[in-house]
Amino acid sequence: MHTDLPVHNKLVVITGPTAVGKTSVAVEVAKALRTEIISCDSRQMYREMRIGTAVPGAEELSAVPHHFIGNLSIHDYYNVSMFEQECLQLLDRLFQKYQTVVMTGGSGLYIDALCKGIDDFPTVDLEIRRTVTGWFENEGVEYLRRQLKMLDPEHYTKVDLRNHKRIMKAIEVCLQTGKPYSSFLTAQTRKRSFRIVKLGLNRPREELFERINQRTGLMMEEGLLEEAQALYPHRHLNALNTVGYKELFAYMDGVHDLDTAIELIRRNTRRYAKRQLTWFARDPDMQWLHPGQLDEIKAKCGE
């Protein structure tokens, strides 16, 4: 188990908003350290979604071994907890070969789950999920609120009652276990057997937005539309509720023209980047750097 490993092992987390330039920095760092890269990107895991999720290029993938890229199908069920478990197991193995391992990606919840742990509760059966989803679709949020108030009055006072997903999750766990959702929440930070260095990459907003705009154009040139067209039959899958795909599905449905779809991809990517920054901003362990400061970044990784 990982708890038996020596404590000099170290995980370098390189994160930041989408399109900031994480991939190339991580590859440079991993090459310098002669180690491997673990991706913590909730969408690059799906092998059907390569162009739209900006997976690393062929040279980058061959230069450094990558994990958790294209390892799932859009039809697979997956969640943060599974990522935490699989990641810890993988790290056990990698730390036998390497003193330092690099992790990169922009899914804040996934990073936190690995670094701090996430409370354990049973996976919800599909039928229960369907039932609760049906309640939301047929009865509305107000009905969900009343259910939660009965099932878990404590959590009812804490959740964002306007966010149906939060309410649904709690109800599902209550129904699955027969116990209140809040009884599973400990909010305890799990002890890890390795040191963690968190590097947040960022750029001036204008610079970041420019990169987002350019990358969107590049994706289209690489065939994002064709990729999306191939996935159109599965557009209702959760994995495809993703920036870059949903806008193109709307175009295919005739909701708006292609230029509008591309503009919406750019806008929604900008908004996503902002949400990521908000998430990372509250992490006191994050050390912020510009992607161009490669020497400083490498120095931090060597510490």
Add this chain to the structure above:
RNA sequence: GGUACCAUAGCUCAGUAGGUAGAGCAACGGACUGAAAAUCCGUGUGUCCUUGGUUCGAUCCCGAGUGGUACCA
């Protein structure tokens, strides 16, 4: 060169019978415990082109200037 019209938020525009202004989009800020590139919440950010005048008070009325658009030369 002449005539007409226009100049208000980042953009497109509305408006104030004279009491320092508001829509859409864009933008900005925040939350986040198994669907997280998801989901949810909050916020007008303004020399009302410049400058004289009338007025208790001008973004609004009058004059001049500057810039733009259209038409006529």
